[in-house]
Amino acid sequence: MSNEVEEIVTHTIAVLVDNESGVLARVIGLFSGRGYNIESLTVAEVDPAEKLSRITLVTSGTPMVIEQIKAQLGRLVPVHKVRDLTVDGPSVSRELALVKVVGSGEKRVESLRIADIFRANVVDSTNESFVFEIVGKTDKLDAFIALMEPLGLVDVSRTGVAAIARGTGSI
Amino acid sequence: MSMDRMNGAQMVLKALAEQGVEVIFGYPGGAVLPIYDAIFQQNQIKHVLVRHEQAAVHAAEGYARSTGKVGCVLVTSGPGATNAVTGLLDAMMDSIPIVCLTGQVPTHLIGNDAFQEADTTGITRPCTKHNYLVKKTDDLGRVMHEAFHVARSGRPGPVVVDLPKDVLMKEGEYTPAARVKHKTYKPQVKADRAALEEALDLIANAKKPIFYTGGGVVNSGPAACQLLTQLVRMTGYPITQTLMGLGAYPASDPQHLGMLGMHGTYEANWAMHDCDVMICIGARFDDRVTGRLDAFSPGSKKIQIDIDPSSINKNVRVDVPVVGDVAHALEDLIKLYKARQIRPDASALKDWWTQIEEWRAVDCLKFNQDGKIIKPQYAIQRLYELTKGRETYITTEVGQHQMWAAQHYKFERPNQWMTSGGLGTMGYGFPAAIGVQMAHPDALVVDVSGEASFMMNMQELGTAIQYRLPVKVFILNNQYMGMVRQWQELLHGGRYSESYSEALPDFVKLAEAFGAHGIVADDAATLDEQIKEMIEIDKPVIFDCRVDASENCFPMIPSGAPHNQILLGPPGEDNDAIGDEGKVLV
Numbered sequence: 001m002s003n004e005v006e007e008i009v010t011h012t013i014a015v016l017v018d019n020e021s022g023v024l025a026r027v028i029g030l031f032s033g034r035g036y037n038i039e040s041l042t043v044a045e046v047d048p049a050e051k052l053s054r055i056t057l058v059t060s061g062t063p064m065v066i067e068q069i070k071a072q073l074g075r076l077v078p079v080h081k082v083r084d085l086t087v088d089g090p091s092v093s094r095e096l097a098l099v100k101v102v103g104s105g106e107k108r109v110e111s112l113r114i115a116d117i118f119r120a121n122v123v124d125s126t127n128e129s130f131v132f133e134i135v136g137k138t139d140k141l142d143a144f145i146a147l148m149e150p151l152g153l154v155d156v157s158r159t160g161v162a163a164i165a166r167g168t169g170s171i
Numbered sequence: 172m173s174m175d176r177m178n179g180a181q182m183v184l185k186a187l188a189e190q191g192v193e194v195i196f197g198y199p200g201g202a203v204l205p206i207y208d209a210i211f212q213q214n215q216i217k218h219v220l221v222r223h224e225q226a227a228v229h230a231a232e233g234y235a236r237s238t239g240k241v242g243c244v245l246v247t248s249g250p251g252a253t254n255a256v257t258g259l260l261d262a263m264m265d266s267i268p269i270v271c272l273t274g275q276v277p278t279h280l281i282g283n284d285a286f287q288e289a290d291t292t293g294i295t296r297p298c299t300k301h302n303y304l305v306k307k308t309d310d311l312g313r314v315m316h317e318a319f320h321v322a323r324s325g326r327p328g329p330v331v332v333d334l335p336k337d338v339l340m341k342e343g344e345y346t347p348a349a350r351v352k353h354k355t356y357k358p359q360v361k362a363d364r365a366a367l368e369e370a371l372d373l374i375a376n377a378k379k380p381i382f383y384t385g386g387g388v389v390n391s392g393p394a395a396c397q398l399l400t401q402l403v404r405m406t407g408y409p410i411t412q413t414l415m416g417l418g419a420y421p422a423s424d425p426q427h428l429g430m431l432g433m434h435g436t437y438e439a440n441w442a443m444h445d446c447d448v449m450i451c452i453g454a455r456f457d458d459r460v461t462g463r464l465d466a467f468s469p470g471s472k473k474i475q476i477d478i479d480p481s482s483i484n485k486n487v488r489v490d491v492p493v494v495g496d497v498a499h500a501l502e503d504l505i506k507l508y509k510a511r512q513i514r515p516d517a518s519a520l521k522d523w524w525t526q527i528e529e530w531r532a533v534d535c536l537k538f539n540q541d542g543k544i545i546k547p548q549y550a551i552q553r554l555y556e557l558t559k560g561r562e563t564y565i566t567t568e569v570g571q572h573q574m575w576a577a578q579h580y581k582f583e584r585p586n587q588w589m590t591s592g593g594l595g596t597m598g599y600g601f602p603a604a605i606g607v608q609m610a611h612p613d614a615l616v617v618d619v620s621g622e623a624s625f626m627m628n629m630q631e632l633g634t635a636i637q638y639r640l641p642v643k644v645f646i647l648n649n650q651y652m653g654m655v656r657q658w659q660e661l662l663h664g665g666r667y668s669e670s671y672s673e674a675l676p677d678f679v680k681l682a683e684a685f686g687a688h689g690i691v692a693d694d695a696a697t698l699d700e701q702i703k704e705m706i707e708i709d710k711p712v713i714f715d716c717r718v719d720a721s722e723n724c725f726p727m728i729p730s731g732a733p734h735n736q737i738l739l740g741p742p743g744e745d746n747d748a749i750g751d752e753g754k755v756l757v
């Protein structure tokens with residue numbers, strides 16, 4: 001649709017897959033091969049008895065592309081279920097980050113103060129550094145990291161988004 | 172239980188037999204020697220030794236497309252597997268069910284850059300529907316049966332099973348087909364009732380309807396083709412078919428407008444452009460069909476029936492998506508149609524047909540055969556007239572000859588026409604014809620070929636001779652990569668860069684060197700006699716049909732143009748048919 005300007009939307013998609021070798025390559029290959037965006041991807045086994053893993057993806061594109069992404073995921077043989085958490089009712093999403101800040105004096109104190117406001121925990125400290133652990137929505141993490149930038153931010157490790165539907169339903 | 176203990180190679184053969192495989196196309200090598208040894212010790216499954224692994228896959232595709240069964244391939248590790256890749260992607264694009272067994276180095280050497288090691292599952296992941304690396308002999312039976320299930324169910328496609336040599340040699344426990352449960356792969360075959368009702372509302376009230384049908388109808392099987400024919404006749408609506416769909420609905424029927432798309436007919440493309448309700452069945456709005464997307468059938472409501480949700484709303488937004496198998500959906504649709512006692516709007520339909528007949532009167536496929544020089548269209552027309560009374564299968568290579576075959580050969584039944592549509596693989600047609608002939612030993616099988624395409628897999632003459640397969644290669648020899656030359660003429664100012672077929676072999680001598688028969692035709696007056704000679708000879712034949720080298724394939728919708736800018740002949744000099752936007756397209 002070359003002349004139509006379609007808006008870009010961000011969706012969080014949960015995918016239940018067989019935990020077998022190559023399954024992640026299939027999902028990632030689909031995104032790279034077809035030119036879709038991955039903003040975040042997390043994966044871990046969630047049902048060891050049935051050998052099922054859950055992938056949580058955050059992706060963006062036009063509504064038509066989002067629909068394609070879901071259809072393409074659904075067509076992979078080891079995929080059991082695809083749920084669009086952005087449209088299938090309310091959901092909660094969380095991400096965890098470990099944030100290392102190096103500094104001394106006023107900056108060091110300031111970083112602790114901000115961490116407190118954001119309810120981040122100190123999980124490691126030396127005389128010149130802290131490692132903060134922060135959990136929350138992606139934008140909260142973004143804000144925290146931005147504030148740490150001038151205070152001696154040297155390293156960030158983020159898990160990517162985990163998300164789940166609110167209420168009683170399951171995937 | 173001890174009965175079910177055997178080595179991996181024997182399991183492979185046992186699983187193939189359980190799956191009803193009669194023929195396997197392959198080429199040996201170190202990693203698959205255990206399977207070749209097992210083949211040697213049985214006589215249920217016939218092995219056809221090809222001369223190149225790409226041809227093994229195309230032969231299996233021809234076998235599959237002409238029978239509706241799964242085609243089977245066996246190749247060795249490394250170069251055997253990589254040679255098969257083009258065939259696999261071809262089958263993927265055209266939805267052909269294939270199971271391809273590849274050898275692999277033993278499990279303990281995987282990842283070591285061992286001799287003839289390739290990351291086959293990695294390389295073939297994007298060109299298969301699914302693939303497996305079998306790591307334990309005990310898994311082999313299950314994986315083999317799953318592979319067949321995945322290849323043939325839903326939207327069919329190629330499946331690779333990669334088999335390390337130690338897995339083939341070790342003993343294990345065989346799992347028979349009946350004990351395999353398919354956990355995840357369960358495509359939806361039955362269409363949603365509400366969606367069908369919604370589709371019927373549109374169908375019932377259409378003033379300018381059209382059926383646009385494709386390869387999915389052929390995939391769905393002969394019953395689907397019959398149901399389609401029934402529905403089209405009940406409604407009295409016009410129908411156009413894609414390149415992949417040809418034959419599902421009889422071409423000679425007056426309701427058939429011919430093929431649509433880039434080289435489709437004037438009437439089909441105009442009807443697609445002007446319709447008010449489009450009923451798409453088993454077709455995927457390919458760019459060869461839609462032309463310029465934002466001008467594609469601007470005023471129509473669209474219904475799409477497809478078993479693969481990813482084919483729906485991919486390129487074109489449809490109003491009524493129906494997920495399901497064509498045969499199942501059409502059966503229900505016809506029932507509902509009868510129950511609701513739908514009567515199409517007769518007067519609107521009459522006006523619509525009047526308009527269509529005006530377009531049809533343009534006679535867009537006409538050509539002038541006068542004099543000695545054979546027009547390629549004439550050659551196809553004569554081939555059709557002289558073969559239509561028999562059980563004939565037509566395969567093609569890729570190029571102008573392919574389009575002329577699609578335009579001028581009238582396909583009356585499904586599974587009679589095998590062509591590489593999605594990937595457009597030169598070299599497909601000859602091995603595909605070999606596969607078709609294996610499945611239909613008494614039928615006439617003709618590969619409509621170009622002189623350039625034929626040379627991409629002509630080594631298969633050896634295979635045809637070895638297995639006494641009397642396939643006919645009908646070369647429309649225009650001494651050019653005609654399709655390339657045509658684009659150079661339209662897009663690049665007639666600078667025919669590297670598209671001349673220089674240094675062609677003497678095709679008659681070539682045929683004779685292999686023990687086949689060669690014929691040269693260069694006179695329209697004697698063409699019929701020579702085609703008859705070709706048909707009568709019970710051997711492979713290379714028919715070198717020298718045709719008018721300057722002929723181009725029309726109608727043509729230039730790339731980037733909408734349907735209503737279809738060209739009937741070469742554009743005038745001052746008329747730049749293809750804008751800059753179109754020039755970047757393929």
Ligand SMILES: Cc1cc2nc3c(=O)[nH]c(=O)nc-3n(C[C@H](O)[C@H](O)[C@H](O)COP(=O)(O)OP(=O)(O)OC[C@H]3O[C@@H](n4cnc5c(N)ncnc54)[C@H](O)[C@@H]3O)c2cc1C
Nearest residue numbers: 385386387390414415432433434455478482497592593595
């Ligand atoms: C040189 C060249 C020129 C070409 N020019 C043209 C042209 O002018 N016109 C043209 O039409 N094509 C042309 N093609 C071919 C084109 O590239 C596409 O291959 C073709 O248009 C696709 O056909 P299709 O839409 O029928 O889809 P196919 O590729 O046959 O796909 C089948 C569709 O049906 C669905 N399906 C499969 N099984 C079932 C089932 N059981 N039930 C329901 N749905 C099912 C699939 O999911 C898929 O969406 C050309 C190709 C070449 C090489």
Ligand SMILES: Cc1ncc(C[n+]2csc(CCOP(=O)(O)OP(=O)(O)O)c2C)c(N)n1
Nearest residue numbers: 570571572597621622623624651652653654
């Ligand atoms: C493997 C492969 N390489 C290149 C192409 C690009 N291509 C499409 S048609 C064509 C020319 C085919 O020539 P010929 O077989 O003589 O057929 P003609 O068009 O002359 O009928 C080429 C090179 C292709 N389709 N496949």
Ligand SMILES: [Mg+2]
Nearest residue numbers: 621622651653
């Ligand atoms: Mg040629």
